[in-house]
Amino acid sequence: xxxxxxxxxxxxxxxxxxxxxxxxxxxxxxxxFVANVVHxxxxxAIGQAEFLTPGQVATIHTxxxxxxxxxxxxxxxxxxxxxxxxxxxxxxxxRIGLYRVTETAKSGTVATQLFAVNLFxxxxxxxxxxxxxxxxxxxxxxxxxxxxxTSTEVAPWILALIVPVMVGxxxxxxxx
Numbered sequence: 001x002x003x004x005x006x007x008x009x010x011x012x013x014x015x016x017x018x019x020x021x022x023x024x025x026x027x028x029x030x031x032x033f034v035a036n037v038v039h040x041x042x043x044x045a046i047g048q049a050e051f052l053t054p055g056q057v058a059t060i061h062t063x064x065x066x067x068x069x070x071x072x073x074x075x076x077x078x079x080x081x082x083x084x085x086x087x088x089x090x091x092x093x094x095r096i097g098l099y100r101v102t103e104t105a106k107s108g109t110v111a112t113q114l115f116a117v118n119l120f121x122x123x124x125x126x127x128x129x130x131x132x133x134x135x136x137x138x139x140x141x142x143x144x145x146x147x148x149x150t151s152t153e154v155a156p157w158i159l160a161l162i163v164p165v166m167v168g169x170x171x172x173x174x175x176x
Contacts, residue, residue: 052117058090058099066103066110074098074117093117 024030052058060069062083069081069088074097081088083103093099096117103110 052093052115053119054094054096054117055091056093056117058093058115058117060088060090060101062086062088063103063111065105067105068103070102070104072100072102 019025024033060071060081062069066083069083069090071079071081071090071092073079073092074095077092079090079092081090090099090101096119098114098116101113101115103112
């Protein structure tokens, strides 16, 4: 088969060129490509893991063979949850910080994963280009009742004093 054939019908694709003979690693798009590949190859272990806020229920997807789930909170508190379904809801996310999820079986630890609970808005960290920045809450116009702090520029006043001195010095030097 030739290497330039179309990708498989199931939607997977492959690089049809030699990566070492191309300039893709030098391209600005290469880190985005690697991030997309890593994101595609690592399925989410915790439901909504990227956007958990305090009090939001975390859905833990357990591995086959896990009998219990132990969750260590950021303050050292520990919860042990029995596994009855492939997903286990965890609602004790009132503290901000990292939570460690350890899935255990009779033979020992099956898997360990981390998830974070934070106060940040996911839109603040979204680096994707937007069609219109005015659609964002951060770009909203202040209401007439809000006072908007302004700064007074002093650079034009300093330049107005320095430029005539420099012109006079240039004229004095070149008049000889």
